[in-house]
Amino acid sequence: xxxIANSTSAGQFCLGASYGGLTAMQxxxxxxxxxxxxxxxxxxxxxxxxxxxxxxxVTLADGTMLSNVSAVFSMFDFPxxxxxxxxxVASFSAGTLTAIKAxxxxxxxxxxxxxxxxxxxxxxxxxxxxxxxxxxxxIIPPANVDLTALPEATLLSTPxxxxxxxxDGYESVNVFAAFDFKVNGSTIATYAGPLLALGTTxxxxxxxxxxxxxxxxxxxxxxxxxxxxxxxGGITKTASLDLxxxxxxxxxxxxxxxxxxxxxxxxxxSYTVIATYDDGTVKDVTASVGLYSTLAAPPTRMLTAxxxxxxxxxxx
Numbered sequence: 153x154x155x156i157a158n159s160t161s162a163g164q165f166c167l168g169a170s171y172g173g174l175t176a177m178q179x180x181x182x183x184x185x186x187x188x189x190x191x192x193x194x195x196x197x198x199x200x201x202x203x204x205x206x207x208x209x210v211t212l213a214d215g216t217m218l219s220n221v222s223a224v225f226s227m228f229d230f231p232x233x234x235x236x237x238x239x240x241v242a243s244f245s246a247g248t249l250t251a252i253k254a255x256x257x258x259x260x261x262x263x264x265x266x267x268x269x270x271x272x273x274x275x276x277x278x279x280x281x282x283x284x285x286x287x288x289x290x291i292i293p294p295a296n297v298d299l300t301a302l303p304e305a306t307l308l309s310t311p312x313x314x315x316x317x318x319x320d321g322y323e324s325v326n327v328f329a330a331f332d333f334k335v336n337g338s339t340i341a342t343y344a345g346p347l348l349a350l351g352t353t354x355x356x357x358x359x360x361x362x363x364x365x366x367x368x369x370x371x372x373x374x375x376x377x378x379x380x381x382x383x384x385g386g387i388t389k390t391a392s393l394d395l396x397x398x399x400x401x402x403x404x405x406x407x408x409x410x411x412x413x414x415x416x417x418x419x420x421x422s423y424t425v426i427a428t429y430d431d432g433t434v435k436d437v438t439a440s441v442g443l444y445s446t447l448a449a450p451p452t453r454m455l456t457a458x459x460x461x462x463x464x465x466x467x468x
Contacts, residue, residue, distance in 0.1 A: 186213040190223065190276035192265050198242075198251040199285035199385060200320040206247050208265040212272050223265035230260045241282050254284040256322045284318040286387040289329060291380050293393065301398040302376075305369045311362030314380045314391070329382040331363040335397065336375065340368060367397040374399075405429055407437070 164181045194206035208223035227244035241259045243250045249263065259282040266275040293299055294310035302308075314329035333341045365378065379392040404427055411423030427437045 186272040188212050188267065188269070188272040188274035190221075190265055190267055190274045192223075192263055192276055192278040194249070194263075194278065195280070196278075197281040197283060198249065199283050200251050200254050200318065201285055203248055203250045204280070206249060206263055206265075206278070208267060208276070210267055210272075210274065212269070221267050223267040225263060225265045228262045228264070230262075233257075242280075249280065251282045253320045254282050254318070254322070255320070256284050256318065256324050258283050283385055284320065284322060286316060286382070286384045286389055287319045288317045289327070289380060289382045289389045289391045290315050290317065291378060291391050291393050292325075299393065300396045301373075301400075302365070302367045302395055303400045304367050304397050306400075307366045308364060311364045312378060312380075312393075313362035314382060316382055316384065316389075326362065327382055327384075329380040332379045332381075333363075333365060334377045334379070335368060335370075340376075341366065367395075370397050370399050371403075372399050373397065403429060407441075 164179055167178045167180050169176050189211040191209050191211075192206055193209060195204040198204050206225070207220045208225075209217065209219045210221055211217050225244065225247065227242065227249065229241050232238050236255075239255065240252050241254065242252055242261050244263060249261070261280050261282060262277050263280060264275060264277040267273070292313045292315055294308060294312065297308065297310070312331065313326045314331075316324045316327045318324070331342065332339060363378070363380075367376065374397045376395040376397055377392055378395055379390060381388060381390045383389075406428045408426050408428070409423055410426060412421040415421045424436055424438045425441045427435050429435070
């Protein structure tokens with residue numbers, strides 16, 4: 153018996169035989185197998201850490217459809233981007249693909265399957281997207297800022313930002329998160345849009361300038377919370393930071409005039425103005441005030457001091 157295995161085109165071969173010192177030759181022609189259409193079934197995309205099952209179905213030239221055939225599968229990675237280290241994106245075994253690593257970007261693999269019935273042969277392929285799976289986010293505070301003593305009524309020049317962390321261990325910095333700032337449980341400010349675009353992150357998404365915090369004025373040290381929310385690939389993660397706003401601006405409680413209570417005719421007296429604040433501290437503010445006197449009916453003389461300021465808090 154002579155059989156032709158896995159031929160993809162028509163051709164000829166010679167068949168020879170020897171017996172009793174004689175030789176015979178015969179040319180044998182064979183036809184091309186009938187083409188078949190192979191479709192690979194399974195998910196079009198996976199997140200890192202997920203698995204997908206893939207099968208093959210074929211349609212023969214006469215329209216006959218065969219499901220879940222025993223195709224020969226193989227998988228190919230797309231090459232990494234220029235300058236990237238090579239790494240394994242996925243693995244494939246016994247019809248199951250496992251998404252391993254994406255390094256913060258969408259990656260692509262191709263699964264190919266081939267099938268032969270002896271009289272028909274064909275191959276098919278499927279491109280599969282491997283995406284990073286969001287695991288958590290972290291709020292990154294400005295460097296050299298004491299979160300337990302934020303200065304009140306002072307805009308922080310360096311912003312809070314958010315980093316995204318993925319199941320494959322990758323971390324993307326400065327992602328577009330929505331921030332919410334609460335003091336004593338009440339929302340003071342929210343930020344759900346970019347203040348300034350700064351190019352792109354390592355994942356190819358836009359990078360943003362973050363949230364510039366402006367703690368309000370408080371009469372005493374006050375607890376606050378900054379929270380952030382970020383969504384990617386249909387997954388939302390949140391994070392929060394506990395903060396304390398320090399009562400760093402003292403309120404003026406009273407002023408007093410120090411000096412002689414009596415001044416003789418044609419003589420003078422020296423006077424100072426002392427400011428007392430709500431935390432008990434005192435300060436000589438004579439140079440910052442206006443002194444004036446009013447003269448009543450002689451011989452009474454009276455000196456009055458007034459403290460002038462156009463600020464909400466003392467300009468000292």
